[in-house]
Amino acid sequence: MDLTLYVWRQEGPDAKGKLEQYEAKDVSPDSSFLEMMDIVNEDLITSGIDPIELDNDCREGICGTCGCVINGIPHGPQKETTTCQLHMRQFQDGDSITIEPWRAKAFPVIKDLVVDRSALDNIIQSGGYTSAYTGELIGEANNTLIPKPIAEYSMDAAACIGCGACVAACPNGSAMLFTSAKVAQLAVLPQGAVEAAERVEEMTEAMLNAGFGNCSNHYECEAACPQGISVKFIAKANREYIKAQAK
């Protein structure tokens, strides 16, 4: 299949960017979106043009490195699918595709489609953990029973890959889905409940300090999330936050 691409090119964080037009020729419908980009880049390199920079690594949909806004949708048209797992059979021969970076105040562009997401790390560093130090006698794992539904709920939240699509999708550039998923995962487990109040306060503060907006219930985040993380975790985090404030 042949496609026309409009790709965001930006030299550096302070440079002005613009959309450039490229052609992608002879792409197999079984190729992934990133393999299509490889073909375009290979052509650019041989004709002496700098290739399009984009972050990607595992190409299995789990590391959370890749991500661009494809035809206006973070990670593109397929539901619950990262950019790397999107395959060209989702497009038609002759289609035009617009490709842009995540756009959010907290994610400055580094180059082309590459953005700086270290603000997400800052949120976890503020308190997104249990304070369990490494030790051999930390406690036999099966001494603390965790009901299966609780373990499943926790895992649903923990599945977040930290790609930042939720932020890119949100009109407020909020990282509430990301933040709340970690808050909820740990709050429901006996191991994480001990520090739940401090955690939700510190993480919320870190999120706002990093330049992310707040949540006003658009649910765009859930729609864009490649792991299908539910907005119910935002409700849970809000509840945890109010509980913490009341303490």
Add this chain to the structure above:
Amino acid sequence: MILDGKCPTGPIENSWDKYRFEMKLVNPSNKRNYKILMVGTGLAGGAGAATLGELGYKVEAFCYQDSARRAHSIAAQGGINAAKNYHNDGDSVYRLFYDTIKGGDFRAREADVWRLSQVSNNIIDQCVAQGVPFAREYSGLLANRSFGGAQVSRTFYARGQTGQQLLLGAYQALSRQVKAGTVKLHPRTEMLDLVVVDGVAKGITVRNLTTGAIESHWGDAVVLATGGYVNVYYLSTNAMGCSVTAAWKACEKGAYMANPCYTQIHPTCIPQHGDQQSKLTLMSESLRNDGRCWVPKKAEDCEKPVTEIAEDDRDYYLERKYPSFGNLAPRDIASRAAKEQCDDGRGVGPGKRGVYLDFQASIDRVGQPIIQERYGNLFEMYEKITDENGYKQPMRIYPAPHYAMGGLWVDYNCMSNIPGLFVLGEANFSVHGANRLGASALMQGLSDGYFVIPYTIGSYLAGIKPGVITEEHAAFKQSREEVESRIDKFINIKGSRSVASFHRALGKIMWEDVGMARSKESLTSALQAIPKLRDEFWQDVKVTGSKVGRNGQIEDAGRVADFFEFAQVFAADALHREESCGGHFRIEHQTDDGEATRDDENFCYAAAWEYKGVGKAPELHKEPLKFENIKLAVRSYK
């Protein structure tokens, strides 16, 4: 030279405890004076950096990814082993030790494997304390499943995302130390040289992948936890950025590369779709708990729809060849069996390079919802990639390069032959022998990171004075200049071919001549073809753009250039090892029914190679392997 693994002596059951009692300690208030550089933040590096930070050392951690949460440990799906014996099925530390030694085809060090088995249970406790949401039974107890090469159910898992959850646990522990100020992170930073002063590792030279700046970092010890090298095959299940570069830089400075020919070709990967393929995707081995591998008995049936192939016309080859382990035969054996069927003209799918993995019998037995609960995300992933529904028709799978059992040579302390240079996880060669069992990589990474390096590095640091050599030393300046000049060279070649085109060509040589079945002929031919291609690379590669700012081509060029040198040591190792064992299969050394034939008399040693420079043959050093607890035996899964 005969190498000494410095293993503790005496009864193996007490070896690790005895070692820990006898080792030297660093006073708690002195720890903050020592700086440790951790390269890589996967399971081994992340866990190690976090734990060393907790102990009070000053730690700086480096990764090429944009965040410490993204290392390729994250992609491990199936699970992590531990000898908890929760299911009363006869598991024990001794059995895990035995299974690992046997699974590795008797090419690993006993003491290291014992230690791994002993701490396996601590790892589960540790991860649960961190809030890792492992799968649970309705009772609230932890759930288990089975993996290849074991007859007990000892694998703990978090859906099909176990590696992700364990890595996030380690990343969160690491984040806690960042907040505490003991660990400093350097994401988007790639190590491009090891700085050695008077024979001792004292620092690294790195490239900031955002700005392009070349920077020096000194440390009282350098720890490499930089993963494996199977991207030398170009197509593999590794992430795009995985490379041998950090390990290779250590080799250039004198570290020995051990057993590079032991590579794991994983049996359950999604077959290649065509020439535009950029990487391969693994489907967890856990699928073989409920999936049955088969091909048609008759070659003429291969093109037919599955529904038209009668039950009697299907060859469930693993169940036929290995009745006691069946579909849970270890990886090396399952991969070779799949290749055998395809070589026999009975493969399925494009190019007839595939076998079926069929869930129908299990769906009939337990129902689709249960299968969906166990492997739902894997079926979804399969469908996204192939556009086929694994519940309705069997999956198609084919082996693909997945894991490196070989790696930098280390002693029992995880220290390489360069004092002060430690190596953890997949990057070292220590515990998996010639074949790794499923769910043991995560175990090793976390074992090395949480429970081994925190002890062994102390023993080394207690013997040196901290902070004596810093970035001011001339060796750092020289290293930076060398790194700079190589980058200039890439840019100035201005040839006609992209880096990727060279990587693909190297991968083709490696897969065809140094792949699943190797011979003297194929290896000799590879050893001629690789340097030829390497020379072409240095004359004709095209790297556009500037060395200032982000430029992915410079990263790729450096990695591929290192793969060229490494590939020759790899092929030389495979050529010298005149036996078949585990993932190393020499067609000259097999039984009449195609099983590997080991040669314990001549090859019961770890082969550690010393790099001698471009165009020179590497020098072999041997570490003899002693089996005092488990008797050397023919490895049978029949």
